[in-house]
Amino acid sequence: DAGVIQSPRHEVTEMGQEVTLRCKPISGHDYLFWYRQTMMRGLELLIYFNNNVPIDDSGMPEDRFSAKMPNASFSTLKIQPSEPRDSAVYFCASSSPGRVASGANVLTFGAGSRLTVL
Amino acid sequence: TQLLEQSPQFLSIQEGENLTVYCNSSSVFSSLQWYRQEPGEGPVLLVTVVTGGEVKKLKRLTFQFGDARKDSSLHITAAQPGDTGLYLCARGTYKYIFGTGTRLKVLA
Numbered sequence: 001d002a003g004v005i006q007s008p009r010h011e012v013t014e015m016g017q018e019v020t021l022r023c024k025p026i027s028g029h030d031y032l033f034w035y036r037q038t039m040m041r042g043l044e045l046l047i048y049f050n051n052n053v054p055i056d057d058s059g060m061p062e063d064r065f066s067a068k069m070p071n072a073s074f075s076t077l078k079i080q081p082s083e084p085r086d087s088a089v090y091f092c093a094s095s096s097p098g099r100v101a102s103g104a105n106v107l108t109f110g111a112g113s114r115l116t117v118l
Numbered sequence: 119t120q121l122l123e124q125s126p127q128f129l130s131i132q133e134g135e136n137l138t139v140y141c142n143s144s145s146v147f148s149s150l151q152w153y154r155q156e157p158g159e160g161p162v163l164l165v166t167v168v169t170g171g172e173v174k175k176l177k178r179l180t181f182q183f184g185d186a187r188k189d190s191s192l193h194i195t196a197a198q199p200g201d202t203g204l205y206l207c208a209r210g211t212y213k214y215i216f217g218t219g220t221r222l223k224v225l226a
Contacts (some may be wrong), residue, residue: 026176043206043216052195058212075141091160107151107214109160 001094004110006092012116013020020078021113024073033107034067034077043091049075061086082117089114122217123126130223134196139220141207142189148211150190152181155204161216197224 005024013019014113025032033048047057052069060067069075079086093109123142131137141150149168153161165174166191167183174181178201180193194201203225207217 025150042218045213045215048213050212060214092222093160106163106166107153107161107208111159 003108004092004108006090006110006113008113009111010114010116012118013082014118015083016081017117018078019082019115019117021077021090021092021115022110023075023077023110025075025092025093026096026108027073029094029096029108031084032069033073033092033093033095034075035109037091038088040116046077057117079093079115082115087115087117099114120186122209122215123195124205124217124220126205126220127218128221128223129167130225133198133224133226136193136195137197137222139205139222140191140219143209145189146187147209148187149209150160150183150187151191151214152192152210153206153208153216155206156202157204160206163208194222199224199226 002070004026007022013017020040032049034046035043036113037044042070044059046059047067049069052072065079089112091109091112095107129203138149139210151166152164154164165176165181167174167181169189170183170187171185172183177181178195182191202222205220205222
């Protein structure tokens with residue numbers, strides 16, 4: 001398996017522009033997560049899906065952020081309009097049903113999309 | 119949000135030294151995971167601990183889950199430059215929350 005695939009790896013854009021980040025999860029994984037990582041705030045959960053349905057979007061910063069999962073093999077995170085404070089590395093991760101006694105899932109992360117908003 | 123505090127925040131040591139990093143919470147959690155993240159990559163799972171007092175070993179890495187399941191530690195014996203990275207603990211069953219991280223640098 002190729003793992004979780006994210007694109008683009010790097011994006012530089014100007015304030016006010018629309019940004020779309022893409023993710024292809026591992027085949028068979030039924031959970032998909034979007035995280036944002038910055039030096040100041042660490043790794044923050046933005047939203048997660050189960051079977052393509054958004055379950056918890058309480059981490060989405062504001063209305064400028066939206067995420068969709070139209071099918072089991074594709075998800076997008078969109079920022080419109082983008083602002084300099086959105087600059088961060090955005091990670092997508094997927095997981096399969098729990099394999100340990102507690103039911104804890106095992107997250108597999110993509111390599112991330114580094115976003116710079118000027 | 120139930121925070122996971124990790125300490126130390128930064129650690130720079132010489133090759134061959136031993137070190138311990140910590141993950142603490144005020145809440146009990148059912149399981150805890152440790153990840154390592156290298157520059158330009160996503161975090162990679164190292165281990166999951168489930169039972170209070172549990173100890174797991176992964177080569178030179180020893181993971182311990184506190185008896186009360188509120189804390190965990192990661193001990194590295196004879197650190198090597200390849201151990202350099204950001205070490206993250208995480209709790210959750212479906213909604214995963216990550217700790218603040220320990221950034222480790224091992225000098226050759």
